[in-house]
Structures are given as structure tokens and as C-alpha cells.
Amino acid sequence: MTTLMETFIENRELVQPNHTNMHGKTHGGNVMKWMDEVGAMSAMRFAGESCVTARVEGMNFERPIQVGDSALVRAYVYDAGETSVRTRVTVEREDLRTGESEFTTESFFVFVAIDEDETPTAVPSLSVETEDGERLQSRAFDREGGERAP
Numbered sequence: 001m002t003t004l005m006e007t008f009i010e011n012r013e014l015v016q017p018n019h020t021n022m023h024g025k026t027h028g029g030n031v032m033k034w035m036d037e038v039g040a041m042s043a044m045r046f047a048g049e050s051c052v053t054a055r056v057e058g059m060n061f062e063r064p065i066q067v068g069d070s071a072l073v074r075a076y077v078y079d080a081g082e083t084s085v086r087t088r089v090t091v092e093r094e095d096l097r098t099g100e101s102e103f104t105t106e107s108f109f110v111f112v113a114i115d116e117d118e119t120p121t122a123v124p125s126l127s128v129e130t131e132d133g134e135r136l137q138s139r140a141f142d143r144e145g146g147e148r149a150p
Helices: 028-047 131-144
Strands: 009-014 050-061 070-080 084-094 101-114
Touching: 009 028, 028 050, 028 070, 028 084, 028 101, 070 101, 070 131, 084 131, 101 131
Parallel strands: none
Antiparallel strands: 009 070, 050 101, 070 084, 084 101
8 A cells, every 4th residue: 555655756847948938937838737747656656557637626826937946846645536546736936046945836636547458447545654644635635625535
């Protein structure tokens, strides 16, 4: 059984001019792509199967990320159904020169595990064994406003 903390993944993207809009800020589509990729990696680590995006539960952009900053993307699985995997994905803007960071974006992704025939397949139960895991899971449910999968 995979634990919540084992699904925690973080990745950084250095924001280049080709990632930005005409205002020099990261284009939202690039942020969404990075979030989807890291969320899927977390879901696959949990499921032990390929996972595809089924739904995105809102996308809140609170602050921009400027060219030259790093986009720090974090994801973890906080709930699972029979074939579905729910992940919380957050992004922080990070100034690599100073180490200063601030929260920019958050979303909740639902992925479906698929087998070799691209048919939905069962996922294991999620185990939450540490206080950090319990805190992350509670935070996800509180922020999402959702209920646990049946």
C-alpha cells in the first residue's frame, strides 16, 4: 500500500521568455501543463499504472511568475476511488538569486489509472501514516471543499 508521503513530488521549471505572455509573465497554459505533468507523476507513483487526466477542479492563479523565476510545482495524492486518483497541485514563484518564494497557483486534478489496453484499472487504497501526511490530506480536503471518494 502506497502512503501519501510516498506520492509527494516536486519539480522546478526555469521560466524562459518563450514561456511568457506579452507582459513578461508566465502564460497560464504553461503553468497548467507543468501542474498536469507533476500531478500525473504523483498519481502514477501511487497507482503503479499509467494515469490520464480526467478532470481539473478549478485553477486559481493568485500571483504571476516572471521570466527568470523558477516555478516550483508540488503534487501529492490525497484521495483515491476505485480507478481514480485525486491530487493537490500547487505552484510557488521562486527567485533563485534570493531564495524568496511565494504561493502563486493551486488546483485539484483527478486522474484515472489505465492498463495496457487503456481501460480504467483499479488503484490501491491510500494510506496516511504520518502527521505530515494527515496535515497534507486535511489541507487538500479543506482547500478543495470536497468529500472523500467512495
